[in-house]
Amino acid sequence: MPVPSEVQRETKADAFVLEAKGIEKSFGATHVLRGANLRIRRGEIHALLGGNGAGKSTLIRIISGSHHHDGGSISIDGRLDPDANAIAVVFQELALLPHLSVAENIYLPHRKRALARLSEAECFEEARAALALVDEGLAERALDWPVASLDLHERQFVEIARALSSGARVLLLDEPTANLTFSETERLFGILRRLAQQGISTLLVSHRMGEIRALADVCTVLRDGRSVLDRAALSEISDEAIVEAMGQKGSALPPPAARNTTNAPARTQIALRGPGISLSVGSGEVLGLAGAPAGPSGVIETMIGARPSGAWHITIDGVDVTFANPADAVRAGIGYVSGDRAEKGILATLPILDNIVAAARVARRRIVASSSEAAVGQTALDTLSIKASSIDALPQTVSGGTQQKLLLARWLAPVPKILVLEEPTRGVDIGTKREIYAMIRDAAAAGCVVVWWSTEFTELIAVCDRVIAFDLGGQASGVLGRDELDEVSLSRATGMAA
Incomplete structure (x- = not known):
């Protein structure tokens, strides 16, 4: 099957806001990325797909600055020395401080020094402006509420607002709808579409094809650390072709x-x-x-x-x-x-071994490792086809x-x-x-x-x-x-x- 064409955009304003070319990354002897490419246009909702271990998380961490890459280049708006605030990641596990208010959480990126004096008026002004881009009602009523009092989807909106307040032009969202209701999911999708109209791009990581097709324009598929589909238009490619590109034929669900x-x-x-x-x-x-x-x-x-x-x-x-x-x-x-x-x-x-035998140790009230545990751990790795360098490696x-x-x-x-x-x-x-x-x-x-x-x-x-x-x-x-x-x-x- 021929690779579908890239989504075509004509105007200069729609140039690539983010380009990652030939990204390589190794952890010891393990090659995680082997020349991965990712190109995102301004105002685009772009899906990043791939099986577990394909390199998605590593690529996201490199783009966001959490990891250094061993090879390749990353540019934002054509510059190889990108603004660190231009990219923001919202992970599945939200990084908010529950005891602080909504306004304080949003304003945190503006505090350059730990002991810097907090201007309450400036904090609320900046937070209100950023949250209003996402949810005007929440911005009006909840700025002084502790984050712990918010629903999950409201916390997600606060995290997105914090990213926008730091000047982010590309949002990287990791499985953003995993625990949202239908109405909450629709609200989030509406927000992302509205942000796209304002020129803010979204990179969506998800394993749910339904929401990918409902929201994204184009997709990139990673497999074994390489981009096997680069900017494929979702309107021109089937679910089966995407799954095949990922190296996983067939449906996940049993009949x-x-x-x-x-x-x-x-x-x-x-x-x-x-x-x-x-x-x-x-x-x-x-x-x-x-x-x-x-x-x-x-x-x-x-x-x-x-x-x-x-x-x-x-x-x-x-x-x-x-x-x-x-x-x-x-x-x-x-x-x-x-x-x-x-x-x-x-x-x-x-280590992985301790993770596997943790429950057995609790049940037996044991702390000291037994001589038989190594065999139990290796059997578990073999039974579940777990790819790990050894049972002594760390889960990360x-x-x-x-x-x-x-x-x-x-x-x-x-x-x-x-x-x-x-x-x-x-x-x-x-x-x-x-x-x-x-x-x-x-x-x-x-x-x-x-x-x-x-x-x-x-x-x-x-x-x-x-x-x-x-x-x-x-x-x-x-x-x-x-x-x-x-x-x-x-x-x-x-x-x-x-």
Whole structure:
């Protein structure tokens, strides 16, 4: 299939605002980027695509100045000595200070010295002007609010406003809609389109083809550190061609008929009781949780011991249980994979081996490493096809998708009674998603009860036996059985985008 043509622009005003040519980067003996190219026009929404480990995150960090490149060049508006404030990154894990006000968070880039005196009037003036570009209503009412009091999408808007206040002309957004509702996603898209009309460019990193096609004009695809598609017009290329360029043929999702129908022995029976909901789930079942974070998080925090006195109650094999802390839940046979692998999941300063055996050590109340752990770690790497130089390497040496597999590897042996998963496929590529779905089904087939929160309805439909739906206020709106599961029903029950 011929490579589609570049999106054509005629005027001088639409020249490239950002050009990265032949970027190379190695970490030790590992070559991450091997001549990657990226060109973004002024006022353009550009998708950066590629599988986990393709080099997207490294390229973003180089463009934003977090990493130095070994070869190639980067220019902004044609200058090889670019203004450091011209590029701003908004990562999945937002970098706001929750105890400071909205205005103070936005104004932070203007404080050049740590002990510089803060002008409150100047702070509010600058913050109001920047936030008004994103959300005028929020700028009018919330400048003096602590960031901790904002909803997730409002925090995202504050982060974008902070980037704009520093003079950014290119925004780099990493999976920006992962936890947004349908209306919040639409608001964000509207903001990005409006910013594009004002000449501000956006580089969008996402694994969701639907939102890429709804928002972006053009895409660049990385594979093994190289640009295999350079400025391909999305109107001229199919999803299948993009996936093939990424080196990942086929769909991530299994057919619905392949969902778990195991007859695993009923070793574990759990009952969940909460406001308006009471149901039992047995070994071999996959129970989905759908909706904005407020609802599913209440169930999850109760099950893993993070909220002992919440509105939800759990019974395991006929016994009411309350866990004082997460360690008690682990010792009772409950596994947990956090959706925030940076803050609550990956142990960044410890080797890959320690990350894999962390849960087993907690369950056995052990701190000292055992002689058998190396074999366990290597088996996990081989079983999950985890590409790492060794079990002694640090997690930061592997891609985000591989880190997600490391979190799941903690629960391979022994399989827990209950496995609680929080957005396990967030930000991972098609190939890794397929592997995670297989792991979930294998765990259920081994007799595990799987409780799985996801904001991607298609995967809940394909894998789950039942789904508890939560509305935008966090209240349970019903339980959908297998025959009722479809995107329309889930969208209506949750208020979120299908």
